[in-house]
Amino acid sequence: RFLPGSPEMNSVGEACTELKREYDQCFNRWFAEHFLKGDRSGDPCTETFRKYQRCVQKAIKEKDIPIDGVEFMGPNKDKPES
Numbered sequence: 001r002f003l004p005g006s007p008e009m010n011s012v013g014e015a016c017t018e019l020k021r022e023y024d025q026c027f028n029r030w031f032a033e034h035f036l037k038g039d040r041s042g043d044p045c046t047e048t049f050r051k052y053q054r055c056v057q058k059a060i061k062e063k064d065i066p067i068d069g070v071e072f073m074g075p076n077k078d079k080p081e082s
Contacts, residue, residue: 016055016056019048019051019052020052023045023049026045027045027049030043030045
């Protein structure tokens, strides 16, 4: 099973690890307390994820990690059109 909040993984940038931990805790709490109980109305962790995503993107640029062709996934990335 895979959840974004895998506690054994650190973030790409050390500065981002705390943001990742915050997002993981938020997501895991929402997943357990709402999603698994049938409440799929929105993800309250979106802003936390965006802060983490920006931090990771900055770290990738600073470390000059090649990311050509890599798409950044996130909440509502592949939301079906209604």
